[in-house]
Amino acid sequence: MLNALQHIGAFTLETLSNLGRACIFLFQVMLGIKSTLLRPRLLIRELYSVGVLSLLIIIFSAIFVGMVLSLLGYVTLVDFGAESSLGVLVSLSLVRELGPVLSALLFSGRAGSALTAEIGLMKATEQLASMEMMAVDPVRRIITPRFLAGCISLPLLTVIFMSLGIYAGYLVGSVWLGVDEGSFWSQMQTKVEFGHDVINGIIKSLVFGFVVTWIAVFQGYNAMPTSEGVSRATTNSVVYSALAVLALDFILTAIMFVT
Amino acid sequence: MGSSRKIEILVGTFVLLGLIAFVLMALNISNLTSLSSDKGYSVTAHFDNIGGLRPRAKVTLSGVKVGRVTKISYDKESFRAVVTMTIDSNINYLPEDTQASIYTSGLLGEQYISLEPGAEDAVLKDGSNLSLTQSAVVLEEVIGKLMVSFTSKN
Numbered sequence: 001m002l003n004a005l006q007h008i009g010a011f012t013l014e015t016l017s018n019l020g021r022a023c024i025f026l027f028q029v030m031l032g033i034k035s036t037l038l039r040p041r042l043l044i045r046e047l048y049s050v051g052v053l054s055l056l057i058i059i060f061s062a063i064f065v066g067m068v069l070s071l072l073g074y075v076t077l078v079d080f081g082a083e084s085s086l087g088v089l090v091s092l093s094l095v096r097e098l099g100p101v102l103s104a105l106l107f108s109g110r111a112g113s114a115l116t117a118e119i120g121l122m123k124a125t126e127q128l129a130s131m132e133m134m135a136v137d138p139v140r141r142i143i144t145p146r147f148l149a150g151c152i153s154l155p156l157l158t159v160i161f162m163s164l165g166i167y168a169g170y171l172v173g174s175v176w177l178g179v180d181e182g183s184f185w186s187q188m189q190t191k192v193e194f195g196h197d198v199i200n201g202i203i204k205s206l207v208f209g210f211v212v213t214w215i216a217v218f219q220g221y222n223a224m225p226t227s228e229g230v231s232r233a234t235t236n237s238v239v240y241s242a243l244a245v246l247a248l249d250f251i252l253t254a255i256m257f258v259t
Numbered sequence: 260m261g262s263s264r265k266i267e268i269l270v271g272t273f274v275l276l277g278l279i280a281f282v283l284m285a286l287n288i289s290n291l292t293s294l295s296s297d298k299g300y301s302v303t304a305h306f307d308n309i310g311g312l313r314p315r316a317k318v319t320l321s322g323v324k325v326g327r328v329t330k331i332s333y334d335k336e337s338f339r340a341v342v343t344m345t346i347d348s349n350i351n352y353l354p355e356d357t358q359a360s361i362y363t364s365g366l367l368g369e370q371y372i373s374l375e376p377g378a379e380d381a382v383l384k385d386g387s388n389l390s391l392t393q394s395a396v397v398l399e400e401v402i403g404k405l406m407v408s409f410t411s412k413n
Binding site: 041044047048052055091095153155159160188190192194196197198202 | 263266283287
């Protein structure tokens with residue numbers, strides 16, 4: 001009985017102290033933003049490894065998600081003679097939900113895990129400690145550029161995801177299944193509002209980018225400096241990111257789209 | 260040097276792709292014109308019953324969209340619903356006795372406001388109130404009236 005209580009207490013205390021460390025860490029990372037922006041070379045290098053290298057998986061999944069959405073939407077809508085609303089269905093679901101969420105999940109799997117493993121391994125091989133010996137702040141030199149690159153890349157990837165997905169949906173819906181091209185685009189244009197739908201979708205992706213990269217760099221920086229610790233940190237990074245993205249998505253949707 | 264140049268080119272392409280996608284979203288997928296329609300003038304109308312009208316429903320003139328509903332509230336003096344709508348600033352020639360009616364698009368579609376111009380010379384301005392209104396048709400009321408008329412005949 002007392003043992004069980006002690007377990008619960010220890011778990012709570014550890015979770016709280018981790019959360020506190022994560023917040024302090026975020027603050028330290030933020031402090032380095034200015035010096036990173038003054039020397040953008042490091043940032044560009046990270047934008048390449050975080051953003052450009054994630055492009056392939058984003059493009060590939062966007063095309064297939066758009067095509068599947070269009071195909072299934074058509075099968076359902078054609079029963080009601082409402083297949084001209086296919087464009088609205090595809091674009092609203094991609095812009096509001098699937099675009100931000102799926103890109104964030106893919107991003108955490110492709111870039112977040114790589115960030116965690118890289119930073120964790122740097123810690124395990126004591127590269128971070130040796131930087132400190134040379135009076136180079138490892139947080140500013142290593143973490144902040146990666147964090148900023150993640151925050152910039154995910155919104156860009158999300159916008160690419162949305163527009164490619166909608167175009168793929170158009171290809172399946174109009175070119176293959178024969179939904180009238182004019183009503184596909186015009187209904188979409190009247191129902192999708194730039195200020196409401198598109199901007200809120202992009203705000204979602206900004207939040208997700210922030211959270212996913214925060215979790216990734218913190219897990220890497222906080223990893224136990226052993227090979228087992230790095231592998232556990234990488235797993236945690238992906239799992240926590242997915243949970244955080246899905247839970248935050250519910251909250252954001254409730255705030256943004258439910259009046 | 261060569262590899263750094265390659266990386267910079269690739270990052271530039273990536274950012275450019277993102278910007279192109281954003282512009283496509285703005286122009287092709289959504290109607291950016293709805294942003295500018297916010298810069299119109301707003302008028303209010305009192306309804307006995309607004310049915311299922313929601314904020315951001317469209318306001319039409321002979322079926323042409325000219326504005327949006329911005330706010331719905333309740334007036335405790337007159338015990339009626341107050342609907343505030345924004346009308347595009349280029350539609351500045353509506354007479355003051357314009358009538359506002361709530362209609363449903365299609366059988367089960369969403370509800371919207373339709374304006375029918377009147378005959379007065381004075382035109383609607385920011386803050387005007389439309390006094391001639393026609394409430395939403397609530398399906399249950401219509402069915403109730405039909406039932407009454409059927410049973411009273413027999």
